[in-house]
Amino acid sequence: MKTLTIFTPTYNRAYCLGQCYESLKRQSNNDFVWLIIDDGSTDDTKNLVQSWIKEDAISIQYHYQENTGMHGGHNAAYRLIKTELNVCIDSDDFMPDDAVNHIISFWKSIGDKKGIAGFIGLDAYKNGEIIGNKFPKELTETTLEEIYYKYKISGDKKMVLVSSIVKEYDPYPVFEGERFVPLGILYLLIGKEYKFLCLNKVLCIVEYMEDGSSRNIIKQYFRHPKGFQYARLVTLKHSNYFKVKFKNAVHYVSHSIQLCDINFLRKTSKPFLTILAIPFGILLYSYVLYINKVKK
Numbered sequence: 307m308k309t310l311t312i313f314t315p316t317y318n319r320a321y322c323l324g325q326c327y328e329s330l331k332r333q334s335n336n337d338f339v340w341l342i343i344d345d346g347s348t349d350d351t352k353n354l355v356q357s358w359i360k361e362d363a364i365s366i367q368y369h370y371q372e373n374t375g376m377h378g379g380h381n382a383a384y385r386l387i388k389t390e391l392n393v394c395i396d397s398d399d400f401m402p403d404d405a406v407n408h409i410i411s412f413w414k415s416i417g418d419k420k421g422i423a424g425f426i427g428l429d430a431y432k433n434g435e436i437i438g439n440k441f442p443k444e445l446t447e448t449t450l451e452e453i454y455y456k457y458k459i460s461g462d463k464k465m466v467l468v469s470s471i472v473k474e475y476d477p478y479p480v481f482e483g484e485r486f487v488p489l490g491i492l493y494l495l496i497g498k499e500y501k502f503l504c505l506n507k508v509l510c511i512v513e514y515m516e517d518g519s520s521r522n523i524i525k526q527y528f529r530h531p532k533g534f535q536y537a538r539l540v541t542l543k544h545s546n547y548f549k550v551k552f553k554n555a556v557h558y559v560s561h562s563i564q565l566c567d568i569n570f571l572r573k574t575s576k577p578f579l580t581i582l583a584i585p586f587g588i589l590l591y592s593y594v595l596y597i598n599k600v601k602k
Contacts, residue, residue: 315379319397329400335407346373375485377478423500427509437461449497487533535561559587
């Protein structure tokens with residue numbers, strides 16, 4: 307059995323998925339399987355992937371499902387993965403030629419893995435520029451939340467997860483009529499019980515596409531209030547940082563206004579903080595409503 311699953315949730319991305327495929331064919335270490343989660347694509351994705359499977363250059367597993375959004379793609383991947391490790395490479399991103407080798411060799415070099423849920427590597431742009439900061443040399447293990455709020459390390463990072471540990475946690479909820487739940491809540495929950503190691507190697511080359519989630523976050527925010535409200539509740543309950551809790555309380559109020567949720571104070575684990583956030587939440591909701599009207 308392979309050591310690593312590289313999984314790629316995709317929706318109508320046949321036009322750019324080949325970039326990821328070509329990068330995986332160039333890997334110096336082939337101890338991986340590429341799991342493609344086709345989240346209801348209506349383009350030529352299936353035929354394209356079938357042609358790659360016939361080519362037999364790398365090990366590919368293809369799974370088609372009805373469209374549930376990015377988090378639904380992650381749910382399917384975590385359910386199907388059988389390898390020890392997994393990493394998500396989005397359909398518009400790709401891996402440097404030595405990324406798999408860095409992952410496998412680093413993991414094999416670790417002695418005692420008890421209490422370790424995986425490790426965190428770096429993302430970079432196509433020009434080689436690392437996104438945000440590298441990890442300080444003295445920082446060996448941490449959580450994703452600590453990286454940003456304790457050590458003030460900026461920029462997107464790449465999570466390599468121990469598959470058996472991920473499977474301990476409930477899947478992301480799927481809300482009727484919505485297609486988005488922020489993925490970071492899983493990493494937050496894992497960080498309450500486990501640590502992540504730090505790897506100062508680029509594991510993913512990132513390209514922010516015009517139709518990607520990163521460039522359309524305000525629209526996502528407005529279209530998927532239940533998913534965002536759920537994520538705010540989880541973060542309010544489990545974050546270790548007041549700044550993060552208050553920010554999420556403000557957003558929670560905003561989502562609750564949009565949903566006309568009169569019971570929002572009963573749902574939160576931090577009712578007094580949420581009350582303090584109400585004026586800011588009203589302002590935020592007004593701003594988001596205005597921005598979405600302007601962009602229509």
